[in-house]
Amino acid sequence: LLPYLEQDPEIDRVIGIDRRPLENSVAGSKLIFHRLDIRDAKVEDVLSGADVLVHLAFVLMRLPGDSEQEIDAINIGGTRAVCQAAVRQGVQKLIFSSSVVAYGLHADNPIPLTEESPLRPNPGLYYSRAKAAIERYLDVFESEHPEMVVTRLRPCTVVGPKADPAQMASLLSDTAVAVRGFDPPIQLLYEDDLARALHLVIQQDAPGVYNVTSDEPRTLRELVQSRGGRVISLPYFVARGLIWLMWRLRFSVLAPEWADLSRYPLVASNERLKGLGWVPRYTTAEAFAAFLAASDKRRR
Secondary structure, eight states, X not given: OXXXXXXXXXXXXXXXXXXXXXXXXXXXXXXXXXXXOTTSTHHHHHTTTOSEEEEOOXXXXXXXXXXXXXXXXXXXXXHHHHHHHHHHTTOOEEEEEOOGGGGOOOTTOOSSBOTTSOOOOOTTOHHHHHHHHHHHHHHHHHHHOTTSEEEEEEEXXXXXXXXXXXXXXXXXXXXXXXXXXXXXXXXXXXXXXXXXXXXXXXXSOOOEEEEEOOSSOEEHHHHHHHTTOEEEEXXXXXXXXXXXXXXXXXXXXXXXXXXXXXXXXXXXXXXXXXXXXXXXXXXXXXXXXXXXXXXXHHHO
């Protein structure tokens, strides 16, 4: 996103907030970076004079030994804190990056899901539950603050040069594990397509919910086989147990509840966002190919 903001003549200043130090590769002349937790009271002062808040902060992966209460304090509590700070500082627009996983992984998911589809988060899947909880909070927040434009983007799985290879291990491995009897379609979104969507709703007032997904879904088997890999199909509880063991030993960041992703379809329509003028430049297969090329280059 930062390169788009750097090149936009309508944007004078970019304020970055993160708990981690800034990478040198993402610095720009407009960027003022603050190393802070979003729950820190200093965030309110940092937001002084800001017109738009793009809220991307989220602890994505639950690791063995992590307390869900502590993660909730960051993800859900932090969202509440930063939203209230934005109100007090007169921020005019809030953009929140949610996820299609908030719809939930279910056997009866329609293909495609639309923005009108109900959120049915999986109680046992932390990522799904937390994203939906934040959206429920935003329902109340919007009603209490009609003066602020609130936009929610729901991207699918994002891949690209900056994607964490550990989170994409099943796609990068020569041998992927799947649940026997299931091969649902999935969508992969190239990171630049997400950045363009974020930039678009910064430029335009677009209140409401927008799925941010690629065209032409593919199955896990199709993607893995396209790179010469193979898929081993196992009974559900065996596959889940294997994923649990890999996660428990910290060979993988994917918690066992993600096994349902290889059982149930999660395909969302992007027609509403296309109505704003956004079109993905990469199909699912093209995003995957570009991700593989970036991963190969990184290994070299």
